[in-house]
Amino acid sequence: MSFAGRLDIEVIPGGLPSVGRNAGAHRATTPYVLFIDADMELKDPTLLRRAMELAGRRRLHCVTTNIWCSQGSARDGILYFLNNVAQYGSLLVKPFSTGMFMLFEKETFVRLGGFNEGALYAEDYLLSKKVQNRRFGIVSGCIHTTNRRFRSMGHLKIVGMFLKTMLNSWNDNYFLHDHGYWRQKV
Secondary structure (H helix, E strand, O other): OOOOOOOOOOOOOOOOHHHHHHHHHHHOOOOEEEEEOOOOEOOOOOHHHHHHHHHHHHOOOEEEEEEEOOOOOHHHHHHHHHHHHHHHHHHHOOOOOOOOEEEEEHHHHHHOOOOOOOOOOOHHHHHHOOOOHHHEEEEEEEEEOOOHHHHHHOHHHHHHHHHHHHHOOOOHHHHHOOOOHHHHOO
């Protein structure tokens, strides 16, 4: 409520994440659009400012950050650590960002066509991999999440889906199918 006078907040119709995110981005009048999942927590009060500074300084089209699960098990922590390592490794091939934290230059977001509304799986990765490597950045620090994904689907299922996503990086058709993500999600 302390931001009520400074933020223009509106609940908009959505559906799958890509539809709602595109609708929100369409209404945005700012040069950048931040997409974060509902269960994310910005514990670091400087993270967003630093992401904006990095984007401006290096003229980046998309900036993400590390993901950390402070309330989860050691296994959760290891898997999020490996996710972060994969994110850094993606700088060599195709950028990889999740919608957990994705700061996009709005003009580029529009030019790339936004989130593919036909995507039923990993719509965030499908969009981030369109960004040129030199225009993609990872700001130091992290955003905090819960382990709800692991609790609802299991660690092995999530790891398998992640590996299949990486193996299908060049197969956009793969992302037009659910792969069981939405049927099992809580």
